[in-house]
Amino acid sequence: MVSYVGIQSTHFSNEIISEIQPLVPLEIKIESVKTVGVSNTPQIIYSTSKGRCSTFLSKAQFLNCLLCFLQIKQRNIGKIKSYNFQDSGININTENGKYLIVYTEIKAFLERYNRVGLEKLEVELTAISAVVRNSMKGTVAEVNNIGCTCADMIYRRTICKHQIATQLHLQSNGWGSLAEYLQQNNDNNVGKKWEEKFLAMAKVAKSDLGL
Secondary structure (H helix, E strand, O other), X not given: OEEEOEXXXXXXXXXXXXXXXXXXXXXXXXXXXXXXXXOOEEEEEEEEOOEEEEEEOOHHHHHHHHHHHHHHOOOOOOOEEEEEEOOOEEEEEEOOEEEEEEHHHHHHHHHHHHHHHHHOOEEEEOOOOEEEEEOOOOEEEEEOOOOEOOHHHHHHOXXXXXXXXXXXXXXXXXXXXXXXXXXXXXXXXXXXXXXXHHHHHHHHHHHHOOO
8 A cells, every 4th residue: 555644534544635734844853843822832942954943743643753753753642631841851741651751852743754754755554664764855764663773763863854755654544553553564464364275275175085
């Protein structure tokens, strides 16, 4: 299955109705992430090729970013109940525990999340991994439940845009994480192998009986 990473309709589960939109329509380098006002609206302050700017994010959009981050980290979180900004990072309270994302991690993550929307990465799920193609740059990367083959993951040891694209694609197709998808796929393959083995045994038995 190949598609642009996108948001799906709950009524038409196989139809992607819109592509993931970037947080900002330019490459960004995030300086800070915080909340503003009595409503605690998430805000990012960043620099671009055109200067220094800031953008407010919807709470739903920011929650989806946090969820994507934790699922890539393979955290069994259930649902996010609440989050709050501390001096060292963002404390996240979930159904299955509490997690802290330090600011250096969330800033790097949001920069790459933004890049996924800008570059319109294509994701194809296979039996053992996800293949992510960047038609704008002519590159291909492979993502599995250990990491990714790209330089960001290998040398910088950070969540890369290919992992983010894969996770968003999985979410849009009803999967919680790549590990969950690969496990289910592996279980199905095991079942198929046993089915093939039994059919072969039955064929041999019929041959022995002259049937």
